[in-house]
Amino acid sequence: MDQLEQLREELLAEVANASDSISLDAVRVSALGKKGRVTAMMKGLGGMDPDARKAAGQALNVLKGEISNALEARKTLLEESEISERLAAETVDVSLPVRPEREGLLHPISQTIEEVAEIFAPMGFEVAEGPDIEDDFHNFTALNFPPDHPAREMHDTFFLPRKEDGTRHLLRTHTSPVQVRVMQNTKPPIRILAPGRTYRCDYDITHTPMFHQIEGLVIDKAIHMGHLKSCIIEFVKGLF
Numbered sequence: 001m002d003q004l005e006q007l008r009e010e011l012l013a014e015v016a017n018a019s020d021s022i023s024l025d026a027v028r029v030s031a032l033g034k035k036g037r038v039t040a041m042m043k044g045l046g047g048m049d050p051d052a053r054k055a056a057g058q059a060l061n062v063l064k065g066e067i068s069n070a071l072e073a074r075k076t077l078l079e080e081s082e083i084s085e086r087l088a089a090e091t092v093d094v095s096l097p098v099r100p101e102r103e104g105l106l107h108p109i110s111q112t113i114e115e116v117a118e119i120f121a122p123m124g125f126e127v128a129e130g131p132d133i134e135d136d137f138h139n140f141t142a143l144n145f146p147p148d149h150p151a152r153e154m155h156d157t158f159f160l161p162r163k164e165d166g167t168r169h170l171l172r173t174h175t176s177p178v179q180v181r182v183m184q185n186t187k188p189p190i191r192i193l194a195p196g197r198t199y200r201c202d203y204d205i206t207h208t209p210m211f212h213q214i215e216g217l218v219i220d221k222a223i224h225m226g227h228l229k230s231c232i233i234e235f236v237k238g239l240f
Helices: 002-017 021-032 037-047 052-089 108-123 176-185 225-239
Strands: 190-199 211-217
Touching: 002 021, 002 037, 002 052, 021 037, 021 052, 037 052, 108 190, 108 211, 108 225, 176 190, 176 211, 211 225
Parallel strands: none
Antiparallel strands: 190 211
């Protein structure tokens, strides 16, 4: 019995000192394997008398069960520890990186309109705007389009449905209605640029139904063609 108690203490100490699954399995083999220390003692029970064999067999079974429980508990503890270490060492950040903040850019057409406005600003021009949906008067009549002018036909202009009074609005075919509106509401002298979208039914390799125009209007005393020529020269120099 003293020998069993010493063996018990040695084996439990080896189990407790096993630092990983491999060393723990080595302890199991040395204790309970085919050639293990406990197995060897159980094989020696056959040479004992019946009473001694019974008592020794019971003691060895108790020892075997205690060692097995200790091995299982240590195995669970080591596996949990190894999993924790692997999780700490093998972590992967699966979150998306922060998107870089990118500055927006002007559309080329918007940029061109701004450049043109900057060129004409020192010459006293201001930018004027008007609605994209116009009436017949501002788009045609006030600009001296005769009633039978082709531009008033459906094949040239986008017309909206007629109203109850028979009139109908349209998508402006040029930015000239802006000039009309400015002249109606502003006293001369006037110097304006009228940039904006315009709409016509043209649609082929060189035309699209919507495009941009920039018009200029000057109303003042003593204005002549020399001023127009000078404005065009300054514009071409500034843009190109």
